[in-house]
Amino acid sequence: MNPFRVGRWAQSGGKTNGQLDPGPGPVDRVVVQLDDGADMILYDGGRAPNPRRVRIYLAEKGITVPLEPVDLGALQHKSADFAAINPVQRVPALLLDDGSVIAESIAICRYFEALHPEPPLFGVGARAIAEVEMWNRRLELNLLFPIAHVFRNTHPAMRELEVPQVPAWAEANKPRIMAFLDILDRALKDRPFAAGDRYTVADITGLVAVDFLKPAKLMVPETCANVRRWHAAVSARPSASG
């Protein structure tokens, strides 16, 4: 039996409408029913940036999904059991009631967005949809991913996961990160959120990326006052603790 199907969540004996049932003891897995009737489990990865993106997204939407922890430090996501869930061996991954899996953070978010459109976090209307996607991708490609490259290729804790570590690649990314923070700072001069007047998934990616600077031993420069203002604002939302 796949140990990832054995939850730390308690079986409620029935549907829980997305709420966790804390007792009475460990069984196979909790059965959760969302509005669309789907039973699901979200394989989570603790402090890693991508699982956190989905948790913040769900908190902003007011959706509760049972989390199944995957211990990245113990390389649990690299196990054959987890590969059966997500062959790419990354978290998060969303197991649906028919046994199929949606992987990739933004794909999981889009799944919930289609089921529960309010409040919209991917934009409404062609222009806003495009602007949210543009900024979410800019924040991924020019901030989150380069920071991940720095972290993975330098941090001692990543020695077994990033083989081989290439410190020169980490160094090459550092000035690119700083250059993009300047671009982001200019963009945030006249608006409250990453993609405009509304909080969107782009802010989630940006928040997670900026918070990932610290383990990569980097920081937002003092000169980027708009980034700092925006980061303080999105960090103050209850969802940020996710």
Next chain:
Amino acid sequence: MNPFRVGRWAQSGGKTNGQLDPGPGPVDRVVVQLDDGADMILYDGGRAPNPRRVRIYLAEKGITVPLEPVDLGALQHKSADFAAINPVQRVPALLLDDGSVIAESIAICRYFEALHPEPPLFGVGARAIAEVEMWNRRLELNLLFPIAHVFRNTHPAMRELEVPQVPAWAEANKPRIMAFLDILDRALKDRPFAAGDRYTVADITGLVAVDFLKPAKLMVPETCANVRRWHAAVSARPSASG
């Protein structure tokens, strides 16, 4: 005056409903009107993978947009003029009639998808939307981007664009590319397209990625028969010549 506003396209003297007017001579820019009334220019980058993704997408949708070439070899995308269009200095970028710009290939595609939903290339319904996004991202993160890392960090033509080149990072990516091609091969065993029974944007990303193996001096192994069958099929579509 921004030279990127000076098109090689001929002014038709009015709206062209998305069709290029070939004559009579060079003027500022062609005015193109799509169904939604937007005048636009797509800043293109020739053989580079991302501009090609958008061209294939547009061909699949039957949408014609005037292209404005950006000479990547001459580092035109790194100029101050182009930075005024896209501060991230990447192509493609879509200039709208109000002077605003949508950058990032997939954001541009989503803009057109919202305006012209048929044929759907991003999925319809929560499950399909999520599966298309999952596979598009898997194909980006595990194939297109790693191949780009190999190309950019090894090819002599990239010496001025990728500073510094880090050959060790290119080497580190090669086995990851091969591992993902095996995963893709298993996924394609029982279905015709990357995300299921229908051709989607994930096939576009996959096609462009596989074609990008050659300049990176890599190839699809003989053992990946399903990838080869799928690649032949998507390459045979008229859109692939874009």
